[in-house]
Amino acid sequence: MSWKIWSLKKSPWVFHVNTGACNNCDIEIVNLLTPKFDVERFGIKLVGSPRHADALLVTGVVTRQAAPRLREVYRQTSKPCVVFAMGACACDTGIFRSGYHVVGPVDKIIREIDPNAIIAYVPGCPPKPEAMISGIVKALSIL
Amino acid sequence: MSVPLNILFWIVVIPGTVVFGLVASWIVRKVSALVQWRVGPPLCQPLYDIMKLMGKEILVPQEAQQTVFMAAPLVGLAGILLFSIMLWRITITETAFVGDIIVAIYLMALPSLALILGSSASASPHAALGTSREMKLVMSYELPLVLAFIVVIIKTGGQLNLAAIAQQTPALSISGMLAFLVALLCVQAKLGFVPFDIAEAETELGSGVLMEYSGALLAVWKLIQAVMLVALPLFLVTVFLGGFRPNLWAGLGKLVGILVLLILIKNTNPRVRIDQAMKFFWFYCGIALAAAIILAIIGNYCGVGWL
Numbered sequence: 001m002s003w004k005i006w007s008l009k010k011s012p013w014v015f016h017v018n019t020g021a022c023n024n025c026d027i028e029i030v031n032l033l034t035p036k037f038d039v040e041r042f043g044i045k046l047v048g049s050p051r052h053a054d055a056l057l058v059t060g061v062v063t064r065q066a067a068p069r070l071r072e073v074y075r076q077t078s079k080p081c082v083v084f085a086m087g088a089c090a091c092d093t094g095i096f097r098s099g100y101h102v103v104g105p106v107d108k109i110i111r112e113i114d115p116n117a118i119i120a121y122v123p124g125c126p127p128k129p130e131a132m133i134s135g136i137v138k139a140l141s142i143l
Numbered sequence: 144m145s146v147p148l149n150i151l152f153w154i155v156v157i158p159g160t161v162v163f164g165l166v167a168s169w170i171v172r173k174v175s176a177l178v179q180w181r182v183g184p185p186l187c188q189p190l191y192d193i194m195k196l197m198g199k200e201i202l203v204p205q206e207a208q209q210t211v212f213m214a215a216p217l218v219g220l221a222g223i224l225l226f227s228i229m230l231w232r233i234t235i236t237e238t239a240f241v242g243d244i245i246v247a248i249y250l251m252a253l254p255s256l257a258l259i260l261g262s263s264a265s266a267s268p269h270a271a272l273g274t275s276r277e278m279k280l281v282m283s284y285e286l287p288l289v290l291a292f293i294v295v296i297i298k299t300g301g302q303l304n305l306a307a308i309a310q311q312t313p314a315l316s317i318s319g320m321l322a323f324l325v326a327l328l329c330v331q332a333k334l335g336f337v338p339f340d341i342a343e344a345e346t347e348l349g350s351g352v353l354m355e356y357s358g359a360l361l362a363v364w365k366l367i368q369a370v371m372l373v374a375l376p377l378f379l380v381t382v383f384l385g386g387f388r389p390n391l392w393a394g395l396g397k398l399v400g401i402l403v404l405l406i407l408i409k410n411t412n413p414r415v416r417i418d419q420a421m422k423f424f425w426f427y428c429g430i431a432l433a434a435a436i437i438l439a440i441i442g443n444y445c446g447v448g449w450l
């Protein structure tokens with residue numbers, strides 16, 4: 001394992017992208033930073049700019065308005081980076097499957113511009129913070 | 144100092160400052176975590192962050208002015224390292240160094256100027272907003288900072304030489320204490336800590352001035368911030384608290400004490416608006432310092448040490 005990947009695992013900075021979530025997944029993500037879960041123990045930090053990020057936490061179905069923005073944010077993220085599809089909506093459009101505004105799940109949009117993107121899925125509606133931590137740890141351990 | 148020790152000093156000083164800075168930024172994160180009742184990151188976390196950023200891709204925005212964008216962080220790093228070498232030289236080896244307090248004031252402004260240059264070269268509206276705020280902030284705190292040093296110069300009998308100033312303890316008088324408190328708040332603003340993190344403003348500007356930086360360039364900025372965490376408190380110790388006397392441990396104790404004070408201010412205050420910061424620095428700090436200067440002059444004239 002090269003030192004790049006090793007240090008990436010030690011300090012994954014995450015950027016939070018909401019592409020059309022019902023806001024419940026977002027609340028659970030913010031929960032991760034609270035004293036109870038405190039992901040800073042693992043070096044995980046929420047950053048304000050995609051250029052600083054190593055992981056994108058995408059929540060919600062990708063709506064027609066959000067799809068070009070999601071692509072743009074992915075392009076702006078410096079590689080290597082991991083995309084996390086957080087929640088049932090992001091993994092597979094969930095309960096909004098037949099909505100008129102839905103373009104598709106997150107992985108479809110990301111793969112359109114980068115077929116080799118690393119995408120991890122954390123299902124649940126919304127996923128528990130424990131599930132998110134476990135998802136992040138699993139994704140990082142197979143990197 | 145003997146010759147081998149002197150050589151050792153020059154070899155160790157730059158890596159030592161950087162390591163010390165990384166430890167200081169760990170202290171910042173750890174103490175903040177403890178204040179918020181969390182566990183906080185492990186000791187080597189700042190090192191992991193820097194390593195990771197070094198290994199990442201550097202993205203340069205299309206419309207950015209590339210040379211300035213890439214060179215600004217290096218200029219800032221050079222400035223702050225030079226500044227800290229000068230201070231270590233005065234505090235640890237206690238040799239009379241050519242540099243005086245005026246050189247120190249100029250070198251101290253260099254990282255902020257580099258930040259303004261770099262972020263305005265990055266062609267991003269968020270960074271532009273951050274730049275304009277940073278500029279106003281620099282203008283706000285530079286004036287009280289210089290006035291605070293004038294109080295010190297009066298107290299020490301017109302000394303400009305830092306090594307001579309470090310032999311005295313101006314903070315042990317009313318005017319010196321006032322000047323020290325104002326300078327502490329100016330350092331808070333210089334470090335970009337809450338309540339004066341107006342330029343970085345995570346919540347509404349993304350990360351403002353640093354928005355477009357990625358990879359190794361961002362790592363250099365993080366290093367600058369880490370070194371500033373050591374250099375600026377060290378400067379306060381040198382100027383106000385009598386340097387590293389009576390011994391090294393007392394000096395380090397003073398340094399960490401100032402750092403913890405800054406962190407506690409950071410964790411117990413909300414962010415102010417830029418106009419509030421300006422008013423605070425020019426109006427309130429200005430009045431306090433005018434009083435301090437008058438007290439110091441009276442004290443000098445009548446020979447009263449504690450004024």
Ligand code: SF4
Nearest residue numbers: 022024087088089125
């Ligand atoms: S997965 Fe559930 S909680 Fe999350 S955005 Fe979709 S509907 Fe909301």
